[in-house]
Amino acid sequence: MSVIRDILATYRGPVAVLRRRLSAGQREDRALAVLMAGCALLFVAQWPRLAREAHLKGTDLEMSLGGSLMALVFILPLILYGVAGLSHLIGRLGGGKGEFYSARMALFWAVLAAGPAFLLNGLMIGFAGPGPQSAVTGILALGAFLWFWLSGLIAVERGRA
Structure with missing residues (x-):
């Protein structure tokens, strides 16, 4: 099955x-590869927010993007290996x-599969700014990630996956 179909299927049954x-x-x-794709999606999800902040504050967008790239694509994978x-x-x-x-796969797949929800949250923050609608999409994205990760982790530790 393709990765996109697997991501969609994860929202119906992550295990x-x-x-x-x-x-x-x-x-x-x-x-x-799954981890790096997930981290790349998280990086892309930050673009609308960073562009909004750079525009409103008059700061350099490239500097913000560079810092986000360093954090999400180079440092976060190392942290996630430790968390797994x-x-x-x-x-x-x-x-x-x-x-x-x-x-590791339970955590890494959860990061990738929750990527679309984090992309939606990034768009919401970028277009609408901080507020209740952004908080709701953030909570939904975090909830999807935790559901995918914890249900997968429980299944693999119980020997069901």
Whole structure:
């Protein structure tokens, strides 16, 4: 299945999509590609907000984009590798049967699959500015990410994925 179809299917059933992706075997190159694509989507989601802020404050957009690129594409992946490992170790303490790879894929796939929701949130902040509508889309995006990640992590630690 294509990545776009898998992302859409994740909104209906995140565990089934993660199970199908894990059935392809342990491929660290795929895990890294999924993570980098997700981080790139998060970076693109920041563009409308950064453009709005640069316009309103009269600052340089390129500097803001460079800082966001550094944070989201170079630093965030390193942090997410650590979070995935830590979440697996916590799952192990609770009797989990998963592997480090499956815990990584649960987190990395959640980042990529929630990307469209974060893109919507970025557009809302960029066009409407901060306010209740931006807060609602932000909460929905964060909720989608947490749902995808935690349901996938629980499934892999219970040995269902």
